[in-house]
Amino acid sequence: MIKIPKDYSEAKKWIKPIFIIMIILPIVLIYFAINMRKNSLPELFEAPSFNLIDQNGIQFSSEEMVGKYWAVNFFFTKCRSVCPMQMSKLKTFKEQYPGIGLELISITVDPQHDNPERLKEYIQEMSLNEKKWSFLTGDKDEIRNIVVNGFKSGMDEVQNDGLFDIAHANYLLLVDKNNVVRAVVRFDEQNFEEKLFGLYQNISD
CATH class of the missing domain: 1.20.5 (Single alpha-helices involved in coiled-coils or other helix-helix interfaces)
Incomplete structure (x- = not known):
């Protein structure tokens, strides 16, 4: 053995x-x-609280976004410079990633003209998909406070070649489910849609 x-x-x-x-x-x-x-993106700042009105004339509270991933941009329907490009890229983004759990919010910086009825017309004119996409209007001073102090973005009435215009940010802010802004994406960046999707994947569950 x-x-x-x-x-x-x-x-x-x-x-x-x-x-x-x-x-x-x-x-x-x-x-x-x-x-x-x-989850490597930095926490930039907390998104502001707000109560506005959507394209259907319904009260919209930022509290509805708690626990969701969302992105916000600023525009107005008379804008002929960067706004059509913004909407075109967001439209393409939604078409490329139809099942994504990211909600879009577009806040007008010209609420005196852009009432819910005008927003609804604009959506149809631009052939935009309203699913998970809210277009918001409200009181002018309140919106200025939301944009400038809340989202720390520029907004100013200017004369452009003798015509009335509103200068505003040409970027989108990405917000996580804890209501914290995590990224800023310029609309004029190359491959905007792919970059936004990648950033969303970075912060999502």
């Missing part, structure tokens, strides 16, 4: 646990690496 050395028996007890660790450890490391990258 062959006598197995005692030290071999002791070593054999450790083979299985070590083998298990060698399998599990890489999986755990990969999991944490993915999640660290997934």
